[in-house]
Structure formats: structure tokens, C-alpha cells
Amino acid sequence: MVAPDTFLTDRRSRSRDELNELLRIPSISSLPEHAGDVVRAAQWTADRLKAAGLEHVEILATGGHPVVYGDWLHAPGKPTVLIYGHFDVQPVDPLELWTVPPFEPQERDGRIYARGTSDMKANLLITILSVEALLQTGGLPVNVKYFLEGQEEIGSPQLPSFIKQERERLACDVVLSADGTQWTEDQPSLLVGLKGGCGLQIDVRGAKSDLHSGLYGGAIANPIHALVRMLDSMRSPDGTIQVEGFFDQVVPLSDEDRQAIGEVPFDQTAYQAEIGIDDVFGEPGYTTLERAWARPTLEVNGIWGGFQGQGVKTVLPSAAHAKITCRLVPDQDPTAIVDAITRHVHRNTPPGVTVEVTPLPFVARPYLIPRDHWANAVAHGVLTEEYGKPPYYVRLGGSIPVAELFLSRLNAYTVSFAFGLHDENMHAPDEFVRIASFERGQRAWVRLLERLGERSTA
Amino acid sequence: MVAPDTFLTDRRSRSRDELNELLRIPSISSLPEHAGDVVRAAQWTADRLKAAGLEHVEILATGGHPVVYGDWLHAPGKPTVLIYGHFDVQPVDPLELWTVPPFEPQERDGRIYARGTSDMKANLLITILSVEALLQTGGLPVNVKYFLEGQEEIGSPQLPSFIKQERERLACDVVLSADGTQWTEDQPSLLVGLKGGCGLQIDVRGAKSDLHSGLYGGAIANPIHALVRMLDSMRSPDGTIQVEGFFDQVVPLSDEDRQAIGEVPFDQTAYQAEIGIDDVFGEPGYTTLERAWARPTLEVNGIWGGFQGQGVKTVLPSAAHAKITCRLVPDQDPTAIVDAITRHVHRNTPPGVTVEVTPLPFVARPYLIPRDHWANAVAHGVLTEEYGKPPYYVRLGGSIPVAELFLSRLNAYTVSFAFGLHDENMHAPDEFVRIASFERGQRAWVRLLERLGERSTA
Numbered sequence: 001m002v003a004p005d006t007f008l009t010d011r012r013s014r015s016r017d018e019l020n021e022l023l024r025i026p027s028i029s030s031l032p033e034h035a036g037d038v039v040r041a042a043q044w045t046a047d048r049l050k051a052a053g054l055e056h057v058e059i060l061a062t063g064g065h066p067v068v069y070g071d072w073l074h075a076p077g078k079p080t081v082l083i084y085g086h087f088d089v090q091p092v093d094p095l096e097l098w099t100v101p102p103f104e105p106q107e108r109d110g111r112i113y114a115r116g117t118s119d120m121k122a123n124l125l126i127t128i129l130s131v132e133a134l135l136q137t138g139g140l141p142v143n144v145k146y147f148l149e150g151q152e153e154i155g156s157p158q159l160p161s162f163i164k165q166e167r168e169r170l171a172c173d174v175v176l177s178a179d180g181t182q183w184t185e186d187q188p189s190l191l192v193g194l195k196g197g198c199g200l201q202i203d204v205r206g207a208k209s210d211l212h213s214g215l216y217g218g219a220i221a222n223p224i225h226a227l228v229r230m231l232d233s234m235r236s237p238d239g240t241i242q243v244e245g246f247f248d249q250v251v252p253l254s255d256e257d258r259q260a261i262g263e264v265p266f267d268q269t270a271y272q273a274e275i276g277i278d279d280v281f282g283e284p285g286y287t288t289l290e291r292a293w294a295r296p297t298l299e300v301n302g303i304w305g306g307f308q309g310q311g312v313k314t315v316l317p318s319a320a321h322a323k324i325t326c327r328l329v330p331d332q333d334p335t336a337i338v339d340a341i342t343r344h345v346h347r348n349t350p351p352g353v354t355v356e357v358t359p360l361p362f363v364a365r366p367y368l369i370p371r372d373h374w375a376n377a378v379a380h381g382v383l384t385e386e387y388g389k390p391p392y393y394v395r396l397g398g399s400i401p402v403a404e405l406f407l408s409r410l411n412a413y414t415v416s417f418a419f420g421l422h423d424e425n426m427h428a429p430d431e432f433v434r435i436a437s438f439e440r441g442q443r444a445w446v447r448l449l450e451r452l453g454e455r456s457t458a
Numbered sequence: 459m460v461a462p463d464t465f466l467t468d469r470r471s472r473s474r475d476e477l478n479e480l481l482r483i484p485s486i487s488s489l490p491e492h493a494g495d496v497v498r499a500a501q502w503t504a505d506r507l508k509a510a511g512l513e514h515v516e517i518l519a520t521g522g523h524p525v526v527y528g529d530w531l532h533a534p535g536k537p538t539v540l541i542y543g544h545f546d547v548q549p550v551d552p553l554e555l556w557t558v559p560p561f562e563p564q565e566r567d568g569r570i571y572a573r574g575t576s577d578m579k580a581n582l583l584i585t586i587l588s589v590e591a592l593l594q595t596g597g598l599p600v601n602v603k604y605f606l607e608g609q610e611e612i613g614s615p616q617l618p619s620f621i622k623q624e625r626e627r628l629a630c631d632v633v634l635s636a637d638g639t640q641w642t643e644d645q646p647s648l649l650v651g652l653k654g655g656c657g658l659q660i661d662v663r664g665a666k667s668d669l670h671s672g673l674y675g676g677a678i679a680n681p682i683h684a685l686v687r688m689l690d691s692m693r694s695p696d697g698t699i700q701v702e703g704f705f706d707q708v709v710p711l712s713d714e715d716r717q718a719i720g721e722v723p724f725d726q727t728a729y730q731a732e733i734g735i736d737d738v739f740g741e742p743g744y745t746t747l748e749r750a751w752a753r754p755t756l757e758v759n760g761i762w763g764g765f766q767g768q769g770v771k772t773v774l775p776s777a778a779h780a781k782i783t784c785r786l787v788p789d790q791d792p793t794a795i796v797d798a799i800t801r802h803v804h805r806n807t808p809p810g811v812t813v814e815v816t817p818l819p820f821v822a823r824p825y826l827i828p829r830d831h832w833a834n835a836v837a838h839g840v841l842t843e844e845y846g847k848p849p850y851y852v853r854l855g856g857s858i859p860v861a862e863l864f865l866s867r868l869n870a871y872t873v874s875f876a877f878g879l880h881d882e883n884m885h886a887p888d889e890f891v892r893i894a895s896f897e898r899g900q901r902a903w904v905r906l907l908e909r910l911g912e913r914s915t916a
Contacts, residue, residue, distance in 0.1 A: 030769035091771055097667060154770050195672060199770050208734030209555060212885040214653060214856025217785050218697075218755030219746045221739035224780075225693060225758060232690035235683060237808065239676075276666030281679035281810035288677045297676035300683060301773050306760035307781060311488035312612050312657050312820045313549055314783050314856075315759050315885055322682075323765060325772050327675050350695065352739035362770045398672025398772075427670040427773055 004133035004446045012439070015129055016112075018048070019438065022087070022121050023105040023114040029065055029088035029154045038065045038150040041087040045124070045148055046070070052132035054146060060166070062158040065150030069169065072135065073143045079375075079457050080143040081449070082172035082412065083131075084402060085124040085179055086152035089116035090427045097429035110435050117433035118424035123178040124148065126419065126438065130445035141453025145172055149402070152179065155197065155362030156401045163402070163409045173457060174375040175406045176448070180418035183264075183392055185434070188383035190376060191416035193293065193395030194367040194403050198334035199301075199325035199360035202227065202345055206318055206353045210306070213314040221352025223320040224305045230348045230355075231322060234298055234341070239282050241298050245340040249331045253294055261289050264392045274423055293395035297327040298341075325362055327397055334363045364401030367414075375415045375452060382447045386440065417448055462591035462904045470897070473587055474570075476506070477896065480545070480579045481563040481572040487523050487546035487612045496523045496608040499545040503582070503606055504528070510590035512604060518624070520616040523608030527627065530593065531601045537833075537915050538601040539907070540630035540870065541589070542860060543582040543637055544610035547574035548885045555887035568893050575891035576882035581636040582606065584877065584896065588903035599911025603630055607860070610637065613655065613820030614859045621860070621867045631915060632833040633864045634906070638876035641722075641850055643892070646841035648834060649874035651751065651853030652825040652861050656792035657759075657783035657818035660685065660803055664776055664811045668764070671772040679810025681778040682763045688806045688813075689780060692756055692799070697740050699756050703798040707789045711752055719747050722850045732881055751853035755785040756799075783820055785855055792821045822859030825872075833873045833910065840905045844898065875906055 002010070027041035028034040042059050046068045050057045054070035065088060073080070092102040092115050100106045105114035112122070134140045147170060149156060163170060183189035204223040207216070236242055253261075266289050268280065282291040291297075305320030307313035326337055342357040349355045369376060371393055383391045396416075403414040419441035425431040460468070485499035486492040500517050504526045508515045512528035523546060531538070550560040550573050558564045563572035570580070592598045605628060607614060621628060641647035662681040665674070694700055711719075724747050726738065740749040749755075763778030765771035784795055800815045807813045827834060829851055841849045861872040877899035883889040 030771060031767065091765070091767060093765070093767065094668070197672070197772070199772075206735060209883065209888070210552070210886040211733060212856060213755070213757045213759060213783055214655070214785055214854065215750065215880065215884070216733070217750075217757040217783075217855060218753055219738060219740050219750040219855075220733070220735055221737075222757050224761050225689070228686040228689045228758070228761075229695065231683070231686040237687065275669060275674070275678065277664060277678055277810055278812075279679075279810045280677060281808065282677050292673065292675075292677040295676055297671070299671045299675040299680050299774055300686070300764065301671060301771055302764035302766050302775065303682050303686075303778065304762045304766040306758065307549070307551070308760045308762040308779075309489065309549060309551065312781070312783065312818045313488060313759060313885070314655070314657075314820065315548075316757055317760065320761065321766075323770070325671055325675075325770065327672055350739065352735055352737045354736070360770045362772065396672065397675060397677075398670060422673065425667065426673070427771070428668040430667075 002137055004137045005443060007133040007137050008129060008442045019112065019122060019125050020105045022125060023116055024103055026103045027088045027150065028091050029151050030091055038088050042066045042068050042150055045087050048128055049146055052128050053135035062162045064158040067162065068146065068148040070146040071144060072140055075140060075143045075453065077456055078142045078453050079173040079455055080145060081452060082145045082147050082170060082175045083127050084147050084175050084177045084414065085120060085127060086149045087121065087124060088150045088153050090153050094429065099430055111432040112435060113430055113432040115431050117431050118420040119426040119431065120179045120420065122433040122438050123418045123420060123441065126441035126445055127178045129442050130449065133446055134449060141450050145170065155364060157361040159402060160405055163405050167409055170410055172410060172412050175412050175414040177400060177403065177414050177416045178418050179400055180396065180416040181420040181422055183394065185421065186387065187389065188387040188391035189394045190380055190383065190391045191396055192369050192371055192393050194400050195397050196328035196332060196334055196364040196366035196404065197325055197362055197399040198328065198338050199323065199362040200338050200341060201358045201360055202230065202322045203356045204320045204353050208318060210318050211316040213316040216316045221350060222316055223353050224317055226350050226353045227305065227320040227322055229350060230345050231300055233348045234344065238284050240284065243298065243340050243344045246337065249333060249336065250296060251330045253290065257294065258290065260393060261293060264289060264394060292397045294329055296329050296332060298324060300324050323360065327399065328366050330366045330368060332366060334365065364399040365404040367404040367407065369413045373413050374455065378451045379415050379417055379448060382444055382451060385447065386444045417445065460595055462595045463901060465591040465595050466587060466900045473583070477570065477580055477583050478563045480583060481574055482561055484561045485546045485608065486549050487609050488549055496546050500524045500526050500608055503545050506586055507604055510586050511593035520620045522616040525620065526604065526606040528604040529602060530598055533598060533601045533911065535914055536600045536911050537631040537913055538603060539910060540603045540605050540628060540633045541585050542605050542633050542635045542872065543578060543585060544607045545579065545582060546608045546611050548611050552887065557888055569890040570893060571888055571890040573889050575889050576878040577884040577889065578637045578876070578878065580891040580896045581876045581878060581899065584899035585636045585903055587900050588907065591904055592907060599908050603628065613822060615819040615821070617860060618863055621863050625867055628868055630868060630870050633870050633872040635858060635861065635872045635874045636876050637858055638854065638874040639878040639880055641852065643879065644845065645847065646845045646849035647852045648838055648841065648849045649854055650827050650829055650851050652858050653855050654786035654790060654792055654822040654824035654862065655783055655820055655857040656786065656796050657781065657820040658796050658799060659816045659818055660688065660780045661814045662778045662811050666776060668776050669774040671774040674774045679808060680774055681811050682775055684808050684811045685763065685778040685780055687808060688803050689758055691806045692802065696742050698742065701756065701798050701802045704795065707791060707794065708754060709788045711748065715752065716748065718851060719751060722747060722852060750855045752787055754787050754790060756782060758782050781818065785857065786824050788824045788826060790824060792823065822857040823862040825862040825865065827871045831871050832913065836909045837873050837875055837906060840902055840909055843905065844902045875903065
């Protein structure tokens, strides 16, 4: 019988083909016209789990996009790990900024370009390949349950009730999330904090139809001007959020927290060059990493209204719209923040327009895992071995809503063990993943499962 | 030989068909893909002028959309009138708000619905039908020149140099503009003032591509926030324009001006109901009519950036854009105002983004005609006879850039004589014109040309 690593090496080319197959499915969860593609991605994943040797593989209805479940529970006395991931992806607009078709994966310079490569179809397949390698070369050293969802990119709206309802099936000692990143190609990291999130849409309406700006300009309210006033009032010129009540539940960063973040090297010049900006910008009194990792944010994700075509249209628009999402830190409550912003909008609505605020299906509580959690310690060891140096303890400004759900509903912490990198254009045009990360991830997951199997649950 | 009115009545149905034919040409001057349709509308108009009996009909190149010229100069000792109009139309977006296809004219309840009905293909055809009726029933009592353009809706960028170059061909005693409106179905009006205009586009850029709002939110500038800050800073909460230098050249309204405007009845309740708003909004210290007619304006016509689709996309956008047009009053200079706004934008650009300001091809100087101008007096008489009551002297918040050009280049004032009405959704979805206005306009133009012919130029 071959070793798991040999098994993985022998099927490298086939694994690459399988990744491309999954990437070709445009499983965009936010667009209703792609709902069938999300189901196709679920089916593909379920089939692949069965082929790997998982048992009880099922596609479960959630009331929204489906969940894929599967398990292998033949390691008595050993921990049960729940492997989490998602098979849905972000939309692709602005499509015109892609240099490759987003759902026709292309290899170039050791990278695979396609929507969903880094976030997170490569990471998802890494886990299946590793579990398969162990199963096919002697068996898994731990009990494994798979929980793969199709609505992560829209904030997992059905998951709170789904996880509650399926708590017995999903019961586990620890969750291993395959959604995330390492620090760099040379430097591992372990995630100890995730921001929460919430979102809302603002619709401002004026006259019942677009009007001639010459006839009505200056005499009635312009919904775009009303909207920019509301939005501008939400942040001060220096970037401090001005919404009343927004910071009420924020636990201030301790000196220890700030020191831990300060130990992570940060090269501002490289950061700026990478994303093409001349200067950073944010809340005074905090470093860039503190802003990104540990301070709440309020960002307009999109704005639109009136004429957007080429040339001139002298119109006074009848409506204007904006989408906002916030990233939250302990102990902010997503619902309370949406309420606070809604109140702010209504307080700042000028006369002559009506405004409607609609919460968006993006609701996540912030999450922290203790550095010294036992499974975190195992992951720390595996990463140290793979990279030849210990990981940084980092936080993420992004939200993985299920981490907090697993903690509150299953009483299980989530260890993040994933191999994306920050420069891989997640949520943006030309998303890619490094082929080297895809293969390193498979090795590391085999090691992780082996080491977790050294723990007894007796 | 029949009378001109009988001639017009006899061909009512054919005239209606001709109007529909012209309306079917989507001559949108602001969209490059419709440039061929603007040429088709020019050709249609030139053919129709020839059929009416005009001579020397030519389509003249301008460097932009073409001009149609034609004349009939066999009334020695009588005034020469230059009839002005345009055969281009506004874009149709938001298309989803139209209840009829914009370029398939439909008659309903005594109205014809289509883009370009009220502004101004019906008015254009009115003049041709009236001139034809006189020519075919005994001859024109004045010398007529036609000057019809295809770029009014984009601010007539080529016309200043074109009119200068063609000043001999266009020489006239007075211009009659067919572009405009009457006060109501029962109440005529004579236009004595037009606002000028100018426009610009603001493009704000941040990172080189859209980024994950969880990874970068709070840490770098968001171009949408930067844009809303700039735009918000341009007007105070009460609607007063805050751009430095904006009011420098404004001639304050005299007591006499304000009294003349005050004599025009204004029903605020009806005004609000018509356009579907709860309250008016504008610069403090002025009435709604003063704001609309005689005070300069700054309106955002369109704004866009980031994610505009359904659902959530947690993106930090790389760019945001806005289009602004201003309406100007004597003696504001369009170029100086664009410069002032450009300076304001640069002074209000926050760190972390770059901004570009591009003037839009909408440049018009404000214009006033003396109430007692001789041709204005003739128009006053004709309108009084047609409606059974004298017209109000009104101003228009809109811009008809050529009026000022005709005055400065040809030394001829422009009398506005047109039969659109304010509720006809000009520049908006479901534009329409009343069939009754179309027929009344033909009668009134015949009278106008007859009465102008009573004046000798000896």
C-alpha cells in the first residue's frame, strides 16, 4: 500500500482536471439565474465525496441553496472533525476587467485563473483529495463529517436554522474550515479572529419619473443629492464612522491584542503597490492591520441612479440607490447595527424624497478562537513543519458566518486551515490560485488529519 | 384655391402618419450607435422640406451630427425669418419604466406616445406643414430659411463654429424657434428667458481593481465615499450651491423681474401631485418659479460605482463616477463654471484616491429677449387670438443653446413659438404629445407667418 503523499502525487494531473471541472460551474449564489448552477456544483461535490469513499453522502435542502453532507465514522475513540467549505462563488462583474473568461479556467505561470479558484474551490478540493488519500491508503485516523454549503457568498441566510435543526447530525469535536488564507507563500498563519457582518440597501425616491433637469432642477429634491448627503453623513472626513450607537457594543482592543497584531510584519509600501494606491486611509489612532482586522467598518459596496451612459443626459433622476455592508467586531450585533444605520438614514433624509432601507441577507456575528485551543495547537505544529517556521496568529477582516454559528449551535470551535493567498483577487476580476498552494494544501491536510488522530476522546 | 387652414384640415390624417414615420427613427444624438439614425432623421426632414416646396434644401456637415437647411426667398421687402428646430432626441433609459416601446408611436386618448413627440418632432413637423400650407395656397408672406439641427440634446457642440461660418447663408431678421412649450392647454405663454448650461463628469479611482470589502474595508479609501463627499460638499443641506465662485457673475433678480414672475400663477399642490412629490425643495429665499426660471442650478444627473446587482456583493469598488450639469443665468459663463467646479472637486478630494474631471459637451450661454421686441409682439397677438387670452411672459429653466448663438453671431433675437406642454414627459419615460396641440400649432404658425408678413423691411 502506498503512502498518502504518493497517492496524491500519482494523481496530480487528474486532480488538476477535476479542479477545472468544478471551476467551470458558474455557481454564483447571489444571482437567481445561477441557482441551477449552484445545485450542479453541489451535485459535483457530492459525487466527488462518494468517489473519495465518504459515506451517507446527501444533498440537503435548506430552503435556499443546498448543503452537501457526507461522513466516515469508523475511528472510535478518536475526535470527530467537521470539515467546512462552500462551493458557491461571487459574481463576476465588472466582467470587462477580466483578462480571461471567468468560468473557463486557464493555467498561466503556475497559476489557475477563474472565479472561485482561491475562494474557495481549490481549497475545497484539497480537503477531499486529502481525505481520499488517507481512506485509500489505510483509513482515516479521525472521524470525518463534511458540511459544504452553497450560500457563503450571500451570508448563509438559511444556515442558522439549518444548523440548529441538524445539530445531531453535525455534532463534532472541532470544525476544520477550508475557507481562508495563509500569510504569504513562505509564511504560514493561523486565524484567531473573524469579523462579523451585516448589510443593507438604501432606496431613495423623488418624483414619480425622471424629469428634465432644466425644467425641474433647483426646484425639487434630487434623490442622488439626498443619497450622497445620507452616505456622507455616515463617516467623517477622516473615515471615523458617525452613526449613532455604532460603537456601543465594541470591546476595545486590549494592549495585548494590539501587541499581538503589532508583531505581524506589515510592509505598507508593498501593500500600496500591490493594490495600486498612493496612501492608506482609515480611522485615526489605529494601524492599517488594526483597521483591517480588529475595527468595525462601514463601506458602500455600490451606488447607482440616473444616467450612466456615454455623453450627456440632462435628467433629474427619480431614484438613487446604494448598498452598504459593515464588518463587525466583538460584541457588535448585526441586527442592532442595521437598526442603528436605518435610524441614521431616516434622521438624515432631507425633505422632498422618501427613503426605504432594506436589510440585505448578510448577517454574521464576529468570532474569536483562543490561541491555545487543542486543535489550533495541532494546526500550528503542522504549519510549522510544512513552512519551516511558526505561523503568525492573525485575524481576518472578512466574515465566515458559520464559525460563530458552529460555536453557538454545536459548541465547537473552528480551526481555519486553508491555502489561499491575499493577492489572489478574491471577489475581483482575474481571481487565481497558485498550483503550488493547491498541492501544498493536500500534503498539509493529510498531516493535520493524522496529527488530530493522535488525540484520544476517551 | 383653398385657404391654408382648409389645406391643413384636408391632410390631417396624412400629417399624423408623417409624424409617426419621423418618430420611428431613433435619432438619439448622445449615443454613437444611433449616429446613423440621426442622419436618417436629417434625410427624412430634408425630403419633407423639399416636398413642402422649400428650395436649396441641403444636408450640411458640421463635424458632428448634420444640419438641414432649406429656404424660400421670394417675398421682397418682407422680413426674413429663420425657422429653428432639432430632429434629435434624448436617450430612452430607464427603458423598463416605459409602458410603450419608445420608437413605436402609439395613439391613446388623444395623445401620441413616443420618444421625441413633445421634444420636438411634433413641433418640427408643425412648422413644415404650416409653411407648406401657405406655399401651396398662394405663397409665403415672408422669406423663410430653415435651420434644423441634430445635436440639440447634447448641447449643440459644433454649432458655434458652424453658425459663424454660415452666417451669410443664415442671415435673417428674426429667428422663430419651434422648440418649447405653452403654459397649459388653455393658457398661452411667451418665452423671454432661457438658462444656459454646462456639464462635467467626475471619475474617482482607488485601488487598481475591486477588492474584498472584508480584507480591505476600513483600511483604504473607498472611491464611492470619496465621491459622495465631493458631491455633498457642493450643496448645503438647504440646497444652496457651495462651489466657490459659482455665483460671482450672477445678475441679481430685480424687483421688476420678481414681480413679473410672481404674476404667473403657480399651483404648488398641483405641481407636486403632477410629478408625485410631497414637498418642493430648493435655495432659500426664492419661490419655486424663481428657482426653476431664474436661479442657477447644480444637479447630479447620474452616479454609479461598485455592485449594482441583486443581493449582496461585499466588494470595495475601485472606481466611482458622477455626471453633473448646471443651468446658468445671466451673466454666468459655462467655461468659468466648469472651472470653478473642477477646482472645488480637487480641493475636496480626500487622500487615497485620484480624481479626473472631464467637461461634457453641453455648453450654452444664458439668453434673454426684450418683451417688446417686434416679432415677440406679433407672436403675442397670434397667441391671444388662438387662446382667447394674452400669454404669460415666462422663462425656461432649460437651455436652447442656439438662441444665444443666433443673437451673438447673427444679431437676431429668437421668438419661441411652440406647442409642447410641461406634463408631456420630455426627457423621461412615456413622452407624449397631445394631438390637439399638434393641430393648434399648425393653425397658429400659419397666422404667425401671415402677421409677420404685414411688416415691411424697406
